[in-house]
Amino acid sequence: MELAARLREVDEAISSKLRELGRVDQVTRIVVTKNHTVELALQLFELGVRDFGENRDQEAGPKAEHLAELADTSELNWHFVGQLQSNKAKRVVRYASTIHSVDRQSLLDALVAATAGDDKSIDVFLQVNLTEDENRGGVNPNQLLPMAEQVASAPGLNLLGVMAVGGLEVDPRAEFERVAALSAMLVREHPSANKISAGMSGDYLEALEHGATHLRIGTAITGKRAD
Numbered sequence: 001m002e003l004a005a006r007l008r009e010v011d012e013a014i015s016s017k018l019r020e021l022g023r024v025d026q027v028t029r030i031v032v033t034k035n036h037t038v039e040l041a042l043q044l045f046e047l048g049v050r051d052f053g054e055n056r057d058q059e060a061g062p063k064a065e066h067l068a069e070l071a072d073t074s075e076l077n078w079h080f081v082g083q084l085q086s087n088k089a090k091r092v093v094r095y096a097s098t099i100h101s102v103d104r105q106s107l108l109d110a111l112v113a114a115t116a117g118d119d120k121s122i123d124v125f126l127q128v129n130l131t132e133d134e135n136r137g138g139v140n141p142n143q144l145l146p147m148a149e150q151v152a153s154a155p156g157l158n159l160l161g162v163m164a165v166g167g168l169e170v171d172p173r174a175e176f177e178r179v180a181a182l183s184a185m186l187v188r189e190h191p192s193a194n195k196i197s198a199g200m201s202g203d204y205l206e207a208l209e210h211g212a213t214h215l216r217i218g219t220a221i222t223g224k225r226a227d
């Protein structure tokens with residue numbers, strides 16, 4: 001199947017699931033283009049895609065710059081979805097409008113510094129770690145509210161909500177339920193931080209059932225990547 005057909009198929013599956021759920025809110029379908037060429041990103045742009053996801057600055061920075069030379073990307077959003085080193089924060093905020101993976105104090109401090117004195121603000125998700133494995137990205141759920149407090153008080157940062165990456169050998173529904181519960185807890189303190197970034201190629205429909213508002217979809221649209 002070609003790119004346009006895969007994109008249409010995914011978008012139709014999303015629309016049909018939203019109808020089934022009676023959801024009328026806005027869902028952002030991000031196409032994750034990591035390990036794919038700028039040509040593929042351009043094709044997607046020409047097919048109407050305006051939200052792109054990347055997980056490494058070394059790849060995303062040049063790709064964003066290159067795409068801007070090929071097309072009018074003023075209406076385009078780059079979403080940074082991977083683990084981010086604090087020393088890259090300054091670079092990433094130059095092209096990314098949303099960072100989905102804020103999960104540490106040092107990164108938060110770097111983002112506050114990178115956006116200080118700037119007119120534009122950056123949208124952020126706090127990534128939660130639902131596993132016992134400390135090496136996976138994400139804050140411990142008990143750190144969610146203290147970190148949210150700090151994001152809320154940083155003038156250059158706009159808190160959208162929670163983000164999670166599902167584990168490999170677990171039932172995605174159980175994880176999405178926990179993410180939804182953490183989101184509800186966050187929203188009680190920060191009513192506008194009601195977005196949920198969850199759901200990838202294999203589980204985006206289940207994520208929608210549990211309230212996901214931002215889907216990060218790679219291979220189901222782009223096809224296999226070399227990784």
Ligand SMILES: *Cc1c(COP(=O)(O)O)cnc(C)c1O
Pocket residue numbers: 032034055081082165200201202216217218219220
């Ligand atoms: C690669 C990636 C995705 C997309 O994964 P697919 O399974 O290809 O849809 C989503 N989220 C993050 C954080 C990723 O790194």
